[in-house]
Amino acid sequence: MFEFRLDTRSGVPFYRQIIDQIRFGIATGQLRMGEQLPTVRSLAVQLKVNLNTVIKAYKELEIQKILETQQGTGTFIGSETVNVSAKERRNKTKSICEEFVNVAAVYGITPKQLIEELQKNEGGNL
Amino acid sequence: MFEFRLDTRSGVPFYRQIIDQIRFGIATGQLRMGEQLPTVRSLAVQLKVNLNTVIKAYKELEIQKILETQQGTGTFIGSETVNVSAKERRNKTKSICEEFVNVAAVYGITPKQLIEELQKNEGGNL
Amino acid sequence: MFEFRLDTRSGVPFYRQIIDQIRFGIATGQLRMGEQLPTVRSLAVQLKVNLNTVIKAYKELEIQKILETQQGTGTFIGSETVNVSAKERRNKTKSICEEFVNVAAVYGITPKQLIEELQKNEGGNL
Amino acid sequence: MFEFRLDTRSGVPFYRQIIDQIRFGIATGQLRMGEQLPTVRSLAVQLKVNLNTVIKAYKELEIQKILETQQGTGTFIGSETVNVSAKERRNKTKSICEEFVNVAAVYGITPKQLIEELQKNEGGNL
DNA sequence: GTGGTCTAGACCACT
DNA sequence: GTGGTCTAGACCACA
Numbered sequence: 113m114f115e116f117r118l119d120t121r122s123g124v125p126f127y128r129q130i131i132d133q134i135r136f137g138i139a140t141g142q143l144r145m146g147e148q149l150p151t152v153r154s155l156a157v158q159l160k161v162n163l164n165t166v167i168k169a170y171k172e173l174e175i176q177k178i179l180e181t182q183q184g185t186g187t188f189i190g191s192e193t194v195n196v197s198a199k200e201r202r203n204k205t206k207s208i209c210e211e212f213v214n215v216a217a218v219y220g221i222t223p224k225q226l227i228e229e230l231q232k233n234e235g236g237n238l
Numbered sequence: 239m240f241e242f243r244l245d246t247r248s249g250v251p252f253y254r255q256i257i258d259q260i261r262f263g264i265a266t267g268q269l270r271m272g273e274q275l276p277t278v279r280s281l282a283v284q285l286k287v288n289l290n291t292v293i294k295a296y297k298e299l300e301i302q303k304i305l306e307t308q309q310g311t312g313t314f315i316g317s318e319t320v321n322v323s324a325k326e327r328r329n330k331t332k333s334i335c336e337e338f339v340n341v342a343a344v345y346g347i348t349p350k351q352l353i354e355e356l357q358k359n360e361g362g363n364l
Numbered sequence: 365m366f367e368f369r370l371d372t373r374s375g376v377p378f379y380r381q382i383i384d385q386i387r388f389g390i391a392t393g394q395l396r397m398g399e400q401l402p403t404v405r406s407l408a409v410q411l412k413v414n415l416n417t418v419i420k421a422y423k424e425l426e427i428q429k430i431l432e433t434q435q436g437t438g439t440f441i442g443s444e445t446v447n448v449s450a451k452e453r454r455n456k457t458k459s460i461c462e463e464f465v466n467v468a469a470v471y472g473i474t475p476k477q478l479i480e481e482l483q484k485n486e487g488g489n490l
Numbered sequence: 491m492f493e494f495r496l497d498t499r500s501g502v503p504f505y506r507q508i509i510d511q512i513r514f515g516i517a518t519g520q521l522r523m524g525e526q527l528p529t530v531r532s533l534a535v536q537l538k539v540n541l542n543t544v545i546k547a548y549k550e551l552e553i554q555k556i557l558e559t560q561q562g563t564g565t566f567i568g569s570e571t572v573n574v575s576a577k578e579r580r581n582k583t584k585s586i587c588e589e590f591v592n593v594a595a596v597y598g599i600t601p602k603q604l605i606e607e608l609q610k611n612e613g614g615n616l
Numbered sequence: 617g618t619g620g621t622c623t624a625g626a627c628c629a630c631t
Numbered sequence: 632g633t634g635g636t637c638t639a640g641a642c643c644a645c646a
Contacts, residue, residue: 115344116344117340117341117344119341120432120434125435125644125645125646126645126646127645127646132345133344133345136344136345136346137344137346139346140345140346142346161646162437162645162646163646164645164646165645165646168645168646201347204345204347205342205345205347205351205352205355206355208338208341208342208345208347208352209352209355209356209359210258212334212338212352212356213262213265213356213359214258214261215334216331216334217261217262217264217265218261218302218304219327219330219331219334220327221327221330221331221334222265223265223356223359225331226331226334226335226338226356227353227356227357229331229332229335230335230339230349230352230353230356231353233335233339233349234349234350234353251620251621251622252621252622253621253622277632277633277634278633278634278635279632279633279634287622287623288622288623288624288625289623289624289625290622290623290624291621291622291623293634293635293636294621294622296634297424297635298423298427301424301427301428302427306498307633307634307635308498308630308631308633308634309503309629309630309631309633309634309635310629310630310631310632310633310634311540311630311631311633311634312632312633312634313633313634326452377635377636377637378636378637379636379637384588384592387592387595387596388591388595390595391591391595391600391601403617403618403619404618404619404620405617405618405619413637413638414637414638414639414640415638415639415640416637416638416639417636417637417638419619419620419621420636420637422619423620428596430596433618433619433620434618434619434645434646435618435619435620435644435645435646436617436618436619436644436645436646437618437619437645437646438617438618438619439618439619453597453598453599456597456599457594457597457599457603457604457607458607460590460593460594460597460599460604461604461607461608461611464586464590464604465608465611466495467495467497467586468583468586470493470494470495470511470514470515471510471511471514471518471582471583471586472514472515472517472518472520473579473582473583473586475608475611475612476612477583478583478586478587478590478608479605479608479609479612481583481584481587482587482590482591482601482604482605482608483605485587485591485601503629503630503631504630504631505630505631539631540630540631541631542630542631543630543631546630546631
């Protein structure tokens, strides 16, 4: 099952995070055409956000034809191709790294130390 | 001398950009311990923003103990950036990295890609 | 409900008084984890100060991770007040006390007198 | 020799701290009538503050006749009785304790824990 | 309705 | 001249 994750500290609006995660989820194959998404209610409860926040996210994706809502049945991944351009991927990677470096800086941790720590883990897991 | 620049289009708050640039300057060694920053007034004029916007940025960094201010004297890069024990810092580094990898995973970004992005920044700015 | 009061004569900045009262409220258990604080607007009206003054106070506590705010929702007492290890806290307690005793010594105040003063406050407010 | 100590974090102006320390020093017998104080220059260097700050402090004490300046010789403790009332002592103790509790609160340390730590040390030292 | 950002400008305190 | 505080008010974004 696809897992949503809200970062309350990043300052990125909740509805934007939900939208991004669904789009990237489709682009990376974690979510597939026709698959059913959680209902707005269940997702709102799960993420502990207001119902309207989830509705807003689903609505925007519906407008982009990425999602299809069937009255009374649920919300599904649409058949449209989802375009997550290489550029968008790069931007997302970049913005995540920037925030990461900033958070670390508060504790006097340098980017170099972050890289070392990440490499340590990578070696262990791959 | 350290140079500030504001991107008026990015949507990132001005005071946040100032904060990020100072932190970045410290992380990359362009700003050093004890060094004096521009006065709030001169920076406000230089960046063409309101005095309070600069004060807000400096204040946040002061609360985080990254800057030290003395009324009537000026604002300086703090001296006790690293007063935490090595062990503490190792733990913090580890937890920050874990969190970071998890957030990235939601967007289908692998640790390897994160390392590459971080190395890119490091190479470019040091 | 928690009650705020400003002393307009003390010379202590309004925003500082608000900060102190919230911290005190938490320390004495009058404000609890997760509890919602008055909205910035309502508190500004109640204390007859400008909106920005209240925002400034809340913001500082947010930076210190004592409060958590969510745009559009409200401001809450933070939940991760105590995420430091027992050992870390013991060290911190020790160093704070040492510093404190030294400062007091300059004014000829003995540790015993400090203890008495602290106990007075504790007894009165809990 | 009498030791001065500036607390840069308390927000209390430097000149005020110098004044207070001299007054309390006299009241507690650490400074005696006729004793010579450091020259403004040496004290300014020692405390790393502006010369004018020390001058301002000495000047105010001279006006209160607590100090006497002999041109070309130095500054001495005067013969006036220094009145540090019981009330003033209480206020000073109180304000130091308040700041102490506030600083501790940031680290999630309760007044009770401070008292315990102080009592531990007291037992050991007395 | 909630918090967030920014401006313009006044007035204060410290060095 | 340095930073600090506060006000009044506009406009924005999120839930």
